[in-house]
Amino acid sequence: xxxxxxxxxxxxxxxxxxxxxxxxxxxxxxVGWAIVSVDDIKVTGDKxxxxxxxxxxxxKLFGKAxxxxxxxxxxxxxDKIPQTDVPDILRN
Amino acid sequence: xxxxxxxxxxxxYMETFKSSITKEKIxxxxxxxxxxxxxxxxxIFALGVTDDPVNHIFGFIYGGFSLWGGIWGxxxxxKWGGLGSLMGKAIYFLSFGLLAQAFGQYSFWYYNxxxxxxxxxxxxxxxxxxxxxxxxxxxxxxxxxxxxxxxSLNTFISKAQAFLIPLSMVVVAYFLILKQYELDFTDPLGxxxxxxxxxxxxxxxxxxxxxxxxxxxxxxxxxxxxxxxxVLAFAAQFLADYIFIYFxxxxxxxxxxxxxxxxxxxxxxxxxxxxxxxxxxxRKE
Numbered sequence: 001x002x003x004x005x006x007x008x009x010x011x012x013x014x015x016x017x018x019x020x021x022x023x024x025x026x027x028x029x030x031v032g033w034a035i036v037s038v039d040d041i042k043v044t045g046d047k048x049x050x051x052x053x054x055x056x057x058x059x060k061l062f063g064k065a066x067x068x069x070x071x072x073x074x075x076x077x078x079d080k081i082p083q084t085d086v087p088d089i090l091r092n
Numbered sequence: 093x094x095x096x097x098x099x100x101x102x103x104x105y106m107e108t109f110k111s112s113i114t115k116e117k118i119x120x121x122x123x124x125x126x127x128x129x130x131x132x133x134x135x136i137f138a139l140g141v142t143d144d145p146v147n148h149i150f151g152f153i154y155g156g157f158s159l160w161g162g163i164w165g166x167x168x169x170x171k172w173g174g175l176g177s178l179m180g181k182a183i184y185f186l187s188f189g190l191l192a193q194a195f196g197q198y199s200f201w202y203y204n205x206x207x208x209x210x211x212x213x214x215x216x217x218x219x220x221x222x223x224x225x226x227x228x229x230x231x232x233x234x235x236x237x238x239x240x241x242x243x244s245l246n247t248f249i250s251k252a253q254a255f256l257i258p259l260s261m262v263v264v265a266y267f268l269i270l271k272q273y274e275l276d277f278t279d280p281l282g283x284x285x286x287x288x289x290x291x292x293x294x295x296x297x298x299x300x301x302x303x304x305x306x307x308x309x310x311x312x313x314x315x316x317x318x319x320x321x322x323v324l325a326f327a328a329q330f331l332a333d334y335i336f337i338y339f340x341x342x343x344x345x346x347x348x349x350x351x352x353x354x355x356x357x358x359x360x361x362x363x364x365x366x367x368x369x370x371x372x373x374x375r376k377e
Contacts, residue, residue, distance in 0.1 A: 025375060060314060061315050062238075062313050063240075064240065065240020065312070066313065
């Protein structure tokens with residue numbers, strides 16, 4: 001799986017650990033992704049915008065707390081993804 | 093004081109909340125039931141009766157509020173992932189807490205109204221009343237993790253708060269309640285409960301206060317209101333318990349102590365049902 005998709009999968013899993021199936025439902029609404037399940041994710045649009053959209057979708061739920069969870073989940077993949085694909089919201 | 097601050101914090105959500113009440117029948121029913129019971133309690137208070145059937149019927153029905161909330165919580169927890177997610181687990185444990193209160197209320201009522209004898213202490217109702225405490229402590233801990241409060245624990249001030257708030261709650265418990273008790277090894281269970289009730293309640297309210305204070309800057313979005321409502325419900329339950337422990341000699345069915353319990357059950361039930369509304373809204377959007 002593409003590292004951006006892997007990062008998205010990780011983010012959704014971490015959000016799922018907090019809010020359960022609501023996380024996957026929310027992720028499926030974000031433009032730029034083709035999400036079948038948490039382990040079957042493809043980027044269909046611009047990677048940076050898709051990642052940003054995903055984080056912002058979760059931000060609607062818990063605000064900054066959700067963004068922080070996304071950042072922590074993303075960290076593991078940060079060095080595998082070109083900086084040009086990393087949205088500001090995921091930078092520390 | 094904390095209750096007032098949280099109430100002020102929830103004011104901005106009132107419009108959304110009001111519109112949810114009109115759309116959600118269960119929410120409307122819950123609020124309606126609370127209003128009816130409140131009017132009923134005011135009438136009893138105005139009549140000045142203490143051992144009339146209306147007192148006992150009020151006791152029976154308001155105890156059902158915790159049962160109503162507890163059962164709904166079990167259903168709603170599944171929408172949030174059940175035991176597989178922090179939020180789902182927190183809802184389950186809040187429900188268990190409410191159901192334990194229902195058990196306590198109905199066994200208390202049974203002694204009072206059916207058997208017509210003084211409620212024994214320690215007794216069967218304590219299984220429910222005391223049982224609520226570990227459920228609420230664990231639920232408060234899960235909400236602490238969910239709300240983002242843990243992300244704020246890296247500053248000196250927040251670490252100091254995490255130390256000082258539980259400490260000050262224990263001090264409050266000591267001066268208000270524990271000071272009057274003596275260790276009595278001839279009655280180990282009674283002694284355990286005498287100390288366990290106020291200390292256990294001090295633990296969950298401490299976690300709830302910390303959740304509120306440490307998540308203020310982190311917690312936003314659609315979940316802020318229901319989590320604040322749960323913190324408020326914890327505060328109401330704590331207040332009800334402390335008032336009961338402090339004034340239990342003045343107790344009669346449908347006394348002011350019961351009204352505080354009704355308020356605590358109502359707020360917790362409202363929080364849980366509001367989480368159903370949120371889950372349904374998220375699915376529809």
